[in-house]
Amino acid sequence: MNNKINKIKLDSMSLEIGETTREIECPSCGAKDGGFVVTRLEEGLVYVCHHASCGYKGFTPSLGFSYQKKRDSLFKSREYPNPLGRIPANMSRVLVQRYSLEPSVVSSERFKWDSHRKRLVMPIFDLEGRECGLVAKDMSGGESTLPKSITYWYNDVIKLHFPLANGELFDKTTVYVVEDILSAVRIAKEGVPSVAMLGSHLREDQIALLAKNFYSAVFAFDPDATHKAIGYANKFHLAFKGGISTVHLPDDPKDMGEDELKGWLNEV
Numbered sequence: 608m609n610n611k612i613n614k615i616k617l618d619s620m621s622l623e624i625g626e627t628t629r630e631i632e633c634p635s636c637g638a639k640d641g642g643f644v645v646t647r648l649e650e651g652l653v654y655v656c657h658h659a660s661c662g663y664k665g666f667t668p669s670l671g672f673s674y675q676k677k678r679d680s681l682f683k684s685r686e687y688p689n690p691l692g693r694i695p696a697n698m699s700r701v702l703v704q705r706y707s708l709e710p711s712v713v714s715s716e717r718f719k720w721d722s723h724r725k726r727l728v729m730p731i732f733d734l735e736g737r738e739c740g741l742v743a744k745d746m747s748g749g750e751s752t753l754p755k756s757i758t759y760w761y762n763d764v765i766k767l768h769f770p771l772a773n774g775e776l777f778d779k780t781t782v783y784v785v786e787d788i789l790s791a792v793r794i795a796k797e798g799v800p801s802v803a804m805l806g807s808h809l810r811e812d813q814i815a816l817l818a819k820n821f822y823s824a825v826f827a828f829d830p831d832a833t834h835k836a837i838g839y840a841n842k843f844h845l846a847f848k849g850g851i852s853t854v855h856l857p858d859d860p861k862d863m864g865e866d867e868l869k870g871w872l873n874e875v
């Protein structure tokens with residue numbers, strides 16, 4: 608298959624029908640400043656690069672069946688393909704240095720390691736702490752041809768991750784909505800309830816679950832998705848009794864230093 612189109616398809620895996628993303632790199636000119644736009648339609652993906660010097664565009668069909676059906680059929684076979692083990696010492700050091708995650712937190716969140724693919728494997732927990740899937744994050748430093756992060760679901764649940772570190776925090780009334788598991792764990796660890804969207808798309812069933820369990824929400828998306836956070840906040844504001852606020856972060860929460868994250872949480 609055409610490599611460029613293959614890349615667009617892989618990068619757009621999480622797009623729902625009718626959704627548009629500007630977060631994908633143009634496979635033709637390499638721009639990743641939002642100039643490359645991909646929309647998923649029932650029939651396939653429409654893509655266009657708005658850089659005048661590039662202009663790469665086209666349409667690639669779903670293979671004769673709708674994307675949702677394709678995803679449902681994938682869903683059934685999503686067992687993780689490799690054996691999982693303990694996080695090796697060198698990776699443990701990386702997690703402390705890069706994400707300020709001590710081994711005790713890593714172990715209480717039940718992170719594991721895929722030595723074959725060099726992936727950090729993080730279980731996805733629902734609101735009640737039941738494991739309902741996992742995310743395998745590439746830590747190889749770019750050797751892999753697979754997507755950087757792959758999500759596996761064991762069953763058909765509302766797709767959100769609640770860190771176990773949230774524990775007794777759930778009687779607090781505001782939840783911080785972030786994109787990825789590491790960011791959610793970092794925030795929960797500071798005594799603030801958090802949830803990971805596992806991407807930067809929010810659906811109505813996800814909002815409904817959050818609004819039922821929390822008085823208000825703070826959308827703390829990664830810096831490149833602030834515009835998206837504002838859009839969602841406007842759209843879903845009335846769902847929460849206490850409304851939704853958005854924050855513009857200097858960095859992804861997972862990449863902030865310990866003091867920086869603490870300082871930022873105190874400010875909000």
Ligand SMILES: [Zn+2]
Pocket residue numbers: 633634635636637638643656657658661662663
């Ligand atoms: Zn381009």
